[in-house]
Amino acid sequence: MKKLLNYGNEFVKQSDWRDLALVKLCLCAVGMMWGMALPRKAHKPAAFISVAVFVCTYIPLMLKLFRIMDNDK
Template sequence: MKKLLNYGNEFVKQSDWRDLALIKLCLCAIGMMWGMALPKKAHKPAVFIIVSVFVCTYIPLMLKLFRIINKDINKKKS
């Protein structure tokens, strides 16, 4: 398992924004396909889980982005 995590870390180090965007689009497509395959009675719980995962991943990503932007702005001021 540790090797898989190291491979993932190395992949991210060697990736640019386009690679990461493709990963996100792929995951989005998989999620939509999974959602379309669910029976009607399972749609509400699935939507709750999907929205929860989105919020729990989006907030940390945006916080990281804002820290980077803030660091760059402060660097330019000095």
């Protein structure tokens, strides 16, 4: 497991913004395909979980971005 994490770290070090954007788009597409495969009664809980994950990841990313932008001044 540690070796896989090291591979991931090295991938990120060697990537630029375009590579990371492609990873995010790929993960988004997989999530959408998974969501379409769920039964109708599971759509609301899945939507709630996906919104919660989005909010919990978006806020720290934006805070980091604002910190970087503030340090650039």
